[in-house]
Amino acid sequence: MQQMQQMMKQxxxxxxxxxxxxxxxKDRIVEGSAGGGAITVKIDGHKQIKDIVIKPEVVxxxxxxxxxxxxxxxxxxxxxxxxxxxxxxxxxxxxGMNIPGLF
Numbered sequence: 708m709q710q711m712q713q714m715m716k717q718x719x720x721x722x723x724x725x726x727x728x729x730x731x732x733k734d735r736i737v738e739g740s741a742g743g744g745a746i747t748v749k750i751d752g753h754k755q756i757k758d759i760v761i762k763p764e765v766v767x768x769x770x771x772x773x774x775x776x777x778x779x780x781x782x783x784x785x786x787x788x789x790x791x792x793x794x795x796x797x798x799x800x801x802x803g804m805n806i807p808g809l810f
Contacts, residue, residue: 725800739785741777750785
C-alpha cells in the first residue's frame with residue numbers, strides 16, 4: 708500500500724512537471740524560412756504564428772503564386788520545427804515514447 712501511494716505521488720509530480728513544460732512552450736519560438744531567408748515565419752511551441760517577414764524583393768505582382776508557395780513553405784518549415792521542439796521537450800517525460808493525445 709505504501710508503494711502505491713509513493714508511486715501515485717511520483718505520477719502526480721510528473722504530471723505537474725509536464726504541465727509546466729507545456730506552458731513554457733508558449734514562450735519558446737522557432738523560425739522557419741523559405742527562399743533563402745526571403746520569407747521567415749516565427750511560431751511558438753503552441754503552434755501560434757508570432758511573426759511573418761517578407762522581404763520586399765520577393766513581392767512580384769506578376770508572380771503571386773511564387774509568393775504564396777514561399778509563405779506556405781516557410782509556415783510548414785516553422786510548424787515542423789515546432790513539432791520537433793515539442794517532441795524533444797516532452798520526450799524528457801515520456802522517454803521518447805510517442806503517446807497519442809499527450810501533446
